[in-house]
Amino acid sequence: MNVFETLDPEMTNKQIDLFHGQANVARYGAGSPLMILHGAGGPEMWSQTVSSLSSCFDVMLPTHPGYGDDGLPDWLERVEDMVFHYQSLLDAMDLEKVHLVGHSLGGWIAAEIAARNPDRILSLQLVSPAGLLLPEEPMADNFLWTPEETIDHLVCRKEVSDRLKGIQTDDEAAILRYSRMVTTAKLVWAPRWHNPALHKWLHRITAPTNIVWGRNDSFIPFSYASEFSRLVQGSTISPIKNCGHAPMLDAPDEFTSKISSFAKENAK
Amino acid sequence: MKFYLFHFMTYPHAPTNFRDSGYKSLWMDHPNHYYDPKKGHALYERYLGEYELADRLGFDGVVLNEHHQTPQSMMPAPNVLAGAVSQRVKSGRILILGRALPIVSNPFSVAEEFSMLDNITGGRLITGFVRGVGIEYHGAAINPVDSQARYKEAHEIIIKAWTSREPFSYYGKHYQFPHLNLFPPPVQQPHPPVWIPSTGSKDTIEWAADPSRRYTYLQFFNRDYEGVKGVLNTYKETARRYGYEAGPEQLGWATPIYVAETDKQARDEAAEHIEVMFNEYMFMTQEMLIPPGYLSVESIKAVLAAKVGLKGRPRTKIDDLITQRRCLIGSPATVRSHIEQAIEEIGIGHMPALLHFGTLPQDLTQKNIELFAAEVMKPIREKYGIAPDEIRKSA
Numbered sequence: 165m166n167v168f169e170t171l172d173p174e175m176t177n178k179q180i181d182l183f184h185g186q187a188n189v190a191r192y193g194a195g196s197p198l199m200i201l202h203g204a205g206g207p208e209m210w211s212q213t214v215s216s217l218s219s220c221f222d223v224m225l226p227t228h229p230g231y232g233d234d235g236l237p238d239w240l241e242r243v244e245d246m247v248f249h250y251q252s253l254l255d256a257m258d259l260e261k262v263h264l265v266g267h268s269l270g271g272w273i274a275a276e277i278a279a280r281n282p283d284r285i286l287s288l289q290l291v292s293p294a295g296l297l298l299p300e301e302p303m304a305d306n307f308l309w310t311p312e313e314t315i316d317h318l319v320c321r322k323e324v325s326d327r328l329k330g331i332q333t334d335d336e337a338a339i340l341r342y343s344r345m346v347t348t349a350k351l352v353w354a355p356r357w358h359n360p361a362l363h364k365w366l367h368r369i370t371a372p373t374n375i376v377w378g379r380n381d382s383f384i385p386f387s388y389a390s391e392f393s394r395l396v397q398g399s400t401i402s403p404i405k406n407c408g409h410a411p412m413l414d415a416p417d418e419f420t421s422k423i424s425s426f427a428k429e430n431a432k
Numbered sequence: 433m434k435f436y437l438f439h440f441m442t443y444p445h446a447p448t449n450f451r452d453s454g455y456k457s458l459w460m461d462h463p464n465h466y467y468d469p470k471k472g473h474a475l476y477e478r479y480l481g482e483y484e485l486a487d488r489l490g491f492d493g494v495v496l497n498e499h500h501q502t503p504q505s506m507m508p509a510p511n512v513l514a515g516a517v518s519q520r521v522k523s524g525r526i527l528i529l530g531r532a533l534p535i536v537s538n539p540f541s542v543a544e545e546f547s548m549l550d551n552i553t554g555g556r557l558i559t560g561f562v563r564g565v566g567i568e569y570h571g572a573a574i575n576p577v578d579s580q581a582r583y584k585e586a587h588e589i590i591i592k593a594w595t596s597r598e599p600f601s602y603y604g605k606h607y608q609f610p611h612l613n614l615f616p617p618p619v620q621q622p623h624p625p626v627w628i629p630s631t632g633s634k635d636t637i638e639w640a641a642d643p644s645r646r647y648t649y650l651q652f653f654n655r656d657y658e659g660v661k662g663v664l665n666t667y668k669e670t671a672r673r674y675g676y677e678a679g680p681e682q683l684g685w686a687t688p689i690y691v692a693e694t695d696k697q698a699r700d701e702a703a704e705h706i707e708v709m710f711n712e713y714m715f716m717t718q719e720m721l722i723p724p725g726y727l728s729v730e731s732i733k734a735v736l737a738a739k740v741g742l743k744g745r746p747r748t749k750i751d752d753l754i755t756q757r758r759c760l761i762g763s764p765a766t767v768r769s770h771i772e773q774a775i776e777e778i779g780i781g782h783m784p785a786l787l788h789f790g791t792l793p794q795d796l797t798q799k800n801i802e803l804f805a806a807e808v809m810k811p812i813r814e815k816y817g818i819a820p821d822e823i824r825k826s827a
Contacts, residue, residue, distance in 0.1 A: 235729055236577075307570065308456070308719050335736050342732045345724035346577055353575040 175214065175225070180256055184239050187253045189226040193218025196286065196431050198263040200225045201250070201270030204306075204348040205318065207231070209412050210267075216420045220428060221263065226253065228270070230347030233340070243269075243295075243351050243359060247276045254284065263427050264371075267291040268384070268409065269348065275392075276362065278369045285371035287430035288396075289423055292377050292384055292409050296391055297358040303384045307349065311341070318410040320380040328413070357384075366395035373399035374426040378407030378414060402426070433775055433818050435809045436527060437486035437801065438495040438686055438784035441479045441513075444791040445471060446503035448712040457716040459502040460571050467503075475506065476516075478794055482787075482801060484520045489805035492821040493525030493558065495686075495784045497629075498532050501571045504713040511545040518553045523824040526553055529629045529650060529686075529784070530560025534579045535572035539586035540612055543593035547618040555619035556823055560627040560650070561587055567720040577725030582606045594623035627684065627782075631655075632663045633731075641670040641678065648782060650684035656756035657770070660685050664778050680781025685774060688759040688786040691803040695762040701796055702761050702789075703750040709790030710748035764807035771812060 175190040190207070192214055198221040200210055207227050217223050229249060230236040239245060250273060254262060263286045266274025271293025278285045294303070304317060315328045333341075373396045377389040386403065393399045402422050404411050411419040446458050447466055455462045483494045496513050499505035507513055510528045517526055526549065531542050550557040563583050569576040585604040589612070592600060599613035618624055627648040628640040632655055640647040649667045651660045664683045671678035688706060692698035727735065753759040760767045774780050787804060788797045812818070 305570075307723055308717070310717070310719065335733075338736055339729065339733060342724060343729045346729065349575060349724040350577040353569075353577070354573045356573070 180253065182249070182252045182256055184249070184252065185229060185237050187226055187229070187249070187256075188232055189224050189253070189257075190214075191222070191224050193221055193223045195221045196263060197222045197224065197259050197261075198265065198427060199223075199250075199254075199259075201264070201266035201274050202226075202228065202231075203268030203270050203410070204231075204344065204352075205268075205410065206344060209410060212416045213412055213420045213423055216424055217427065220424075220431070224257075226250075228347075230350070231344050235343050236347045236350060240347070241350065243272060243276065246273045246351070247280065250277055251281065260284070261286050263287045263289075263430070265289040265291065265423060265427070266293060267412070268294055269352065271295065272357075272359070272362075275366060275369070275396075276359070278371060278373075279362070279365045280368075282368055282370040285369070287427055288369060288371045288373040289426055290373065290375050290392060291411060291419075291423075292381055292388075293375075293392065294352070294357045294384060295359055295362050296388060296395075297355070297360070298385075298388060298391060301385050301387055303357050304382060306383060307345075307353075317383045318408055319414040320378070320382070320408040321406060321414050324414055363391075363395055366392070367397060369396050369399075372426075372430045374402055374422070375399055376402045376404065376411060376419070376422055378404050378409060378411050380407055381409045383409040433680065433780065433812065433816060434492040434782050434821060436493045436495050436525075436782070436784040437483060437491050438786040439479060439482065439788050440497065440499070440504055440786070441475070441506040442709070442713060442788070442790060443467065443472065443475060443503035443506050446713065448708060450712070457567075457720060458713060459504065459567055459716050459720065460500075461720075472506065479506075479788070480516060480520050482797060483517055485798065485801055486787075486805070487521040487524050489802065490820050490824070491524055491805065491809070492824070493527050493556075494521050495527040495529050497529050498562075499565065500568055502713075504709070511542075511549060514549050514557075515552070518549065518556075525556045525558050525821060525823060527558040527627070527784070528560055529558075529627055530562035532564030532568055533561050533586035533590075534582035535564050535568050535574045536586065538609075539589045539607060540593055540609060540614075542586070543590040543614055546590075546624060547594065547614060547616060550618040550620055550624050551616055555624075557618075557620070557624045558627060559624045560629050561590075562629055563726075566722050566726045567716055569723045569726060570720060575725070576723040578606060579726055591623065591626075594618050629686065632659065634666065637663065637667050637670055641667050641674060641682075643674045643676060646671075646676075646678075646682060648682050648684055650686055650782065650784070653687040653758050653786070656758045657774070660687075660774075661778050664780065668779075680775075680779050683778065683780045684782035684784065685778075685780050686784040686786065688753075688761075688789050689767060689804060689808075690759070690761045690787070690789075690792075690800055691764055691767050691808060692799070693763065695766055698762045698766075699750060699754065702792070705790040705792040705796075706750055706753065706759060706761070707748060707790075710753075713790055764803065764811075767804075767808050768812060771808065772815070775812075775816065 175192040177190045180187045264274045271290040272295030278288045375389050375392050389401045407414045450462050496510040498510045500508045593614045601610045629650040630636045640649045651663050668678045690702040754761050760770045787800045
């Protein structure tokens with residue numbers, strides 16, 4: 165049981181063995197391959213978007229190593245390990261080229277993959293991605309937030325916030341939440357939420373890139389969208405009004421529509 | 433049985449209504465603009481005077497500790513303060529309980545500082561190693577997930593630095609140093625004593641009691657008397673499993689103590705000051721206290737089972753502290769009887785007594801120290817035939 169949504173039972177979940185460890189991938193739909201890299205809150209909040217995309221795409225939603233029931237694996241120590249993990253996974257799944265969508269931590273991973281393997285990416289969508297730091301406008305310290313404050317920073321619409329705060333959580337959910345935060349802390353505590361070298365290499369991304377950001381993001385400010393856009397050539401910014409750090413929760417219809425359109429425009 | 437003056441060196445003029453101003457804690461969160469350097473200087477003078485008083489009255493030693501970014505303790509750099517203390521406390525031991533190892537980038541410098549102090553004091557130093565309170569990881573920007581691993585490596589480096597007479601290198605996961613060559617090496621052989629202050633973790637007990645270490649285990653006052661007894665008995669059982677009998681010199685209990693003429697007078701004089709320490713000066717949120725990875729996922733299951741939620745945490749009250757014997761507050765006879773019970777039931781050998789706490793004013797602190805020395809420490813020493821620490825003679 166989790167705080168946000170539950171994944172569609174139609175999604176088939178598969179465990180894939182890799183040389184260094186395991187991957188867990190939920191898969192749904194048919195068409196051009198599209199992989200979603202979720203954020204530190206977990207994969208569950210992507211249900212609606214996955215459903216919508218599955219009509220045109222072979223949608224893959226892995227649960228990141230360290231975010232499932234098994235906890236933090238020994239080999240996972242930094243975001244770079246995640247990047248290599250996903251490159252290995254794409255190899256193992258025989259996916260030469262893929263549409264990549266990443267949110268927050270997942271957006272950081274997606275940007276790094278795209279910079280290192282530009283030819284592998286059909287289209288790139290970064291949803292309020294982490295990975296850069298603007299020293300005059302650092303991101304908020306999520307590690308000090310209570311569960312209620314976390315919700316307040318993920319969404320800004322009152323009806324959404326009320327609904328999320330109303331979801332009953334039990335000890336099992338609290339343990340999963342803590343376990344996920346341990347993985348997140350391992351990866352992003354210091355340097356906090358960014359790779360100091362990334363800004364030097366984002367120019368290597370060649371895929372059409374869409375940068376989606378909630379205008380009211382109180383975790384990673386909207387101003388970061390311009391910085392990502394400046395560094396990724398030919399990228400577009402898709403702002404969402406009245407929306408916080410998790411557009412898939414705050415503005416699900418508008419968000420899904422933007423992601424869907426961009427992927428379809430760039431489908432091959 | 434040895435007695436030490438334990439002190440936090442609190443800055444007692446912090447805004448205790450911080451919650452009304454929307455701050456989560458006086459630690460790290462609340463701005464420091466209320467600090468008055470005139471008062472701060474006067475407080476250091478006063479507190480150093482209290483250490484000197486304890487030394488003159490025959491305490492076996494005085495205790496410093498390390499806390500950052502908080503008015504609860506004006507000791508973010510205990511080794512700096514120990515330098516000042518070493519010139520005022522000339523007879524007894526100086527204990528640093530403890531240095532937070534994982535939050536330093538260079539543990540070798542901890543070995544250096546301690547070795548300097550050992551030499552400056554002529555071998556009167558007792559050292560302590562801790563992981564640091566969880567909030568230190570927020571403040572020092574050190575990854576709490578690496579806390580245990582960094583602690584173990586830092587400890588290894590320090591012991592090696594103290595005991596090696598040849599240069600050496602260290603290549604660990606978290607610390608790598610091609611050239612380590614301590615100068616000067618410490619006075620005490622094989623190295624200064626190491627104590628492990630703790631809140632009661634089983635893993636810490638296992639590690640401290642290991643026959644290769646046999647570090648003195650010091651239990652803090654987060655537990656009541658029965659809890660302290662349980663933890664120290666676990667240490668003794670662990671030692672037995674390892675194949676040896678733990679002695680009193682390996683068992684310590686640190687607790688706030690307030691002595692006055694009668695039980696009621698002690699309770700009334702201490703109440704406001706001890707309650708403000710627990711409820712305001714020491715308060716921090718769950719997220720500050722337990723950053724992710726500071727405790728393992730397994731340990732969190734136990735924390736959840738204990739069902740202590742932020743909203744549900746009741747205010748600490750002196751009468752509960754007294755009943756539970758988390759603090760020893762009463763007449764000399766009352767306090768003596770509690771300590772004697774601990775000596776006889778548990779076999780403790782070290783008692784750092786927190787004789788100043790929270791906002792306790794100077795006159796009451798002095799009275800507490802003097803009364804404790806004359807009517808608790810002295811009679812207990814006489815009853816059990818305990819001499820003060822022999823190091824006091826050679827000073």
